[in-house]
Amino acid sequence: MSSPSWFEASARQRVKEMLDQDSFVEFIGPEQRETSPHLSLFDLPEQFDDGMIVGRGLLDGKPVFIAAQEGRFMGGAFGEVHGAKLTGLLRAARDVGSIPVVILFDTGGVRLQEANAGELAIAEIMRAVVEARLAGVPVVGLVGGRAGCYGGGGLTAGSCSALAVSEQGRISVSGPEVIETNRGVEEFDSKDRALVWRTMGGKQRYLIGGADVFADDTVASFRDAARYVIEHAAALDLDTLQAEQVRLEQRIERFGACADAIDIWRSMGAADPQSLPGMAFEDFVALADGLKETRHVAR
């Protein structure tokens, strides 16, 4: 049987199937019933793992810490418990100093019913990501789930050593509906899904250097991508940050006047930029790797 779709799979399936067989050990699993203490205030159902699975396992026989968000529970949003599990895992990685962390993002951002706790969780997670990286630990992110990687999830992903994204993946701070609600449909039509994907989807992110690896929508492809980005993770030091500064400033210089992603792709040299969204995986990777100018994506 072919490898299951990453987009379709649950967080548990992704974790189980991307790690070596039977190697996953969960920390504070669902049987501990450490659920959100806040959802009942809103008469909302809890989930036993609060939508976040953390633990350790083996990838090609090598130990990794792994965290996965369930994008279908509360849109994968960060709540108090959900976030604290990841914080604790990252702090452990920092303390150990040698075991990489793989984060399977699938989130709409902060869980509004516990917004302050979620916002602070993200601040703590980002600090813990940086601490782990400063301790020499690769922290890598995989983005290709139903909920995308929005809000604080996008910021956390941006703090990682390296990212893999699939076509389905979206990385952004404000979601399409939020932009439309605040700025009007003229600014952004959230129902125009082609627009959503070419603005914040996986292909655009890969092309402009927002992600290091473009994965196919299968667990196997993400597993390969995870192995690759762990190997090639950038260290976090002053050089990296300065390189990232230059990279980001150059992006504004080069594409800051573009009205649409199609214009960006055209100015990158894509002969038929309109065809990129529909392009099959292999064709796109071949084309993109010819276009991408910043080979080493400093982040």
Next chain:
Amino acid sequence: MTVWDSGRIARASRLQAGARYAKGKHVARKDATALLEAVIQPGDRVCIEGDNQKQADMLAAALAAADSGKLHDLHMVQSGVVLPEHLDIFERGIARRLDYAFSGPQSQRIARLLFGGKIELGAVHTYLELFARYFIDLTPQVALIAAVSADREGNLYTGPNTEDTPAIVEATAFKDGIVIAQVNEVVDKLPRIDIPSDWVNYVIESDKPFYVEPLFTRDPAAITETQILTAMLAIKGIYAPYGVQRLNHGIGFNTAAIELLLPTYGERLGLKGKVASYWALNPHPTLIPAIESGWVKQIHSFGSEVGMDDYIRARSDVYFTGPDGSLRSNRAFSQVAGLYACDMFIGSTLQIDLQGNSSTVTTDRVAGFGGAPNMGSDARGRRHPSEPWLRAGKEADPDSPALMRRGRKLVVQIGETFGDKNVPLFVEHLDAIELARKLDLDLAPVMVYGDDVTHIVTEEGIANLLLCRDNDEREQAIRGVAGYTAIGRARDAKMVQRLRERGVIRRPEDLGIDPLDADRRMLAASSIKDLVRWSGGLYAPPSRFRNW
């Protein structure tokens, strides 16, 4: 002295009134309302073309902008009440009486206007009935239609979404009526001529293409495990034993699941070539994997589907296409095909009662059924035999002599026992009855009558109503597949068990189906993108269905 050509005289004077806005047959968009005010007269029967797919939306808006002092008391005779403008004209008094067949998004507002007395309702028809009445007692005086393009002479290319146009124009143009077409563009040379220019009186170039709703696009990503289970039951418990070769599918997710299981589950059951070869069906994107896997021999379509045009063009062995290569749909002919040349209809509904009557009308929604009642009924005029038809007939009436026994069309209702928001599919009484009382109608809007229904498929199993010998059995057979709805829980367990032993009710385990095997991984495509891949990139889904 008797005048025998008053209609022709009236038409001449209408044309004269409209002539000042026209250059030849061509009228500017800005004069559309003025033209309508000139050629339509108060009390006229008017048809605005529009069904569950295509809409003559510019002309609908032009009519809605008319002066209600000049145009009033119109009698609208049209397939669809779908656009807000279709009801605005009633609110503004431009129109008063309505005969129609389908209303999707406006079903709630139409109910309010009916209750408020703003609409005088003739009847809710099926498409085919309404077309029929165009030729008998509801012939339009003016038809407002939509086409893709016109040439200078006024010939029309209606293209893949030809749909209702031929039926409307035939009835109007040949009975002294006026035909006004909105077109997306005027060109020198048409790809093909669907409507000849001498049946068309005016052509108006619209500022944007006429609207088409992608009504038949079902995203495989939304198909549930339960729907897959019902699809497996239908394939193994109905398609296979009856050997159904000629059929029509509804638009729900259960039948979309069936389409996506043919190349996987159907293949495993060895059914390829034995079932589901000939279709009366719109170009469902979810049928692409089955077509690509060689299951489908031929499809005739009521209309087209947004994004399917290139795929259809490249699969002319399967679809009906013109010399230009594009699809030719025709709702009237396809409805006739579904009625007389198909051995099965399978589709979903919102409510089923204890007699098996079903309806999608609820007390605050007057939906109209479009084509479903024709598809979902036994054609009493049918005379040609086929194996499924004869077999169904025999099950219903085992004792009559074979040579004198009518066959039966398989009419299958498929669904989950609970629908959206936990609303039960099975009810004691249809809401349609309550609605008919409130509106003082002569007839409750029933979509499929119980005596036409042969099977009901739910996740709990299949009820074969052909094998029921009396009303009691029929009721218990229905209760026996009604799951945990109040209807289902009130079953006579012993009788249901006896029905099961007789094969009237068949549970998944009776068919060798393990509900736990109903997995999304069985679907030949699990996303719209998968469908695009199956089509070799020929299917171009509308933006709202994309996630790339």
Next chain:
Amino acid sequence: MEKLTYRHVAALRAKGTRDQAIVGVVASGNLEVLVERGLPDGECEVEIRTPVEGFGDVWSAVVVDFVGRSSPGGLKLSINDGGARPDMVALRLAQAVRAIEGERS
């Protein structure tokens, strides 16, 4: 939020040796079932938390059928419901038993 608890006598001990399993997700129209061993072999308990109140008789009927069809002896099943329909509940309960009995999905 309504909490419902049902205890039943079960004919057979659930097979396998796994201590626990979890299936499903708490999302609209869906639910999660956490299944754990720990009860005497002839007993089964189903505990439900649901935001949709007033459907106790439906839940009860679903659970009775589940205990009759599966052999959930010794199992405690805990449900967080996201407003699932009975057919989905029945499916998840069956999946939960299959999962703890050790079959790989």
Next chain:
Amino acid sequence: MLLADILASLFPGGHEVIVQGGLASGRGTLPSGSQLAVIGVDGRLPVGIDEAARLARHVLDVTTSGSNDPILVLVDSDSQRMSKRDEMLGLSEYLAHLAKCLIHADAHGHPTIGLLYGHTAAGAFIATALATRVLLALPGAEPAVMDLPSMSRVTKLPIEVLQEKAKSTPVFAPGLDNLAQTGGVAAVLDPTRSLADQLEAVLTTVAGTGLQADTRDQLGKQRQGRPKAADIAERVRELALASV
């Protein structure tokens, strides 16, 4: 307080902080004589890619200056800039980069202090004020993740109901008190006293190089705003360490 008043109170001897296009940068000398680098967002400016890149550039300039100056981050911002352009060009990367630069500076001898004196929200909040080691605030500051009307739209609960619920928990509603109780804001300064004195007192507690433990979750537990975060994080950490 206005930015000018804050700067005057911090640096009675004068300063070299300039505000350009809503972004502040420069340095000042505290009465004790110690130098302080300053960056900031003023006038409720939304933080988009251009703003984030400029702020990060200032932080990197401080990090490479060879000094050991602490960095003061002054915040009166809108949320992140919500626009097609910003998201198309990867706003998440820009905001994350700014946060990384601040945390990196903190770890390399430049203790970071945030001072919230106006509004801030969502992604802009995370990338500026919440990326500092110690977050201070002035009375009247209005931190928010999302405003109640938007929250009401998303949760489909009336604003009155949300306001009622907010009385029993600090966990979701906007406001300085709620952020303080959940551990996000360490202390609220007294505007009637010298800000310089109060800041110097804080600086003595954060003196020294290298990262210090992030104690915001502990603070949230002590203040009973976040009952579970600290314990869950610590339990996971211990389980993970034990698993190695």
